[in-house]
Amino acid sequence: MPDGFSVDFSALDKLAADLGEVPKNAGENVRKATEVSARKVKDEWKSKLVGARSLGQANRAISYDLKGGRAIRGSQIEAEIGADLGGQGSLVGIVEYGSPTLSPRGYGLKALEDTSEDFQRGLEQAIEDAERKAGL
Numbered sequence: 001m002p003d004g005f006s007v008d009f010s011a012l013d014k015l016a017a018d019l020g021e022v023p024k025n026a027g028e029n030v031r032k033a034t035e036v037s038a039r040k041v042k043d044e045w046k047s048k049l050v051g052a053r054s055l056g057q058a059n060r061a062i063s064y065d066l067k068g069g070r071a072i073r074g075s076q077i078e079a080e081i082g083a084d085l086g087g088q089g090s091l092v093g094i095v096e097y098g099s100p101t102l103s104p105r106g107y108g109l110k111a112l113e114d115t116s117e118d119f120q121r122g123l124e125q126a127i128e129d130a131e132r133k134a135g136l
Contacts, residue, residue: 026130031068031077033122037115038064038079044111045081049092061089062108082108 042064049059061083068077083092098104 026126027077029126029129030123031066033119033126034068034077034079035066036122037119038066038081040115040118041081041108041111044114045108048105048107048111049095055091055095056088058083058088058091058095061087061092081112 042062046059046062049055049062052058062081063084064079064081066077066079083089083096094102095105096108
């Protein structure tokens with residue numbers, strides 16, 4: 001560079017370092033948001049089946065599994081929500097998707113749709129918290 005001309009990149013370097021912290025800070029809260037939403041879908045779905053005389057205890061067959069790490073970068077966070085296979089879980093599948101003699105009810109899909117905005121808000125909050133923790 002010519003004499004007498006200098007550029008201070010320290011603020012840009014700090015921003016880059018802070019941005020590097022966001023994924024690490026967000027992972028735990030993204031996982032929490034995913035788990036809370038999965039639980040809400042499960043609970044709403046189960047509530048649609050409670051008291052249905054022909055389904056017995058089928059609502060107890062609905063559960064969720066959470067998989068993935070606490071970091072965003074290099075990991076995947078997912079929730080699988082549905083009926084456990086076999087027994088009463090088979091009844092849930094028939095009610096959800098239908099059969100030749102029963103039209104599909106779509107309770108699980110409706111529960112997912114009903115909770116999607118809350119899940120989105122949870123993810124947005126997770127990112128905002130991570131940015132705040134990184135000093136942004």
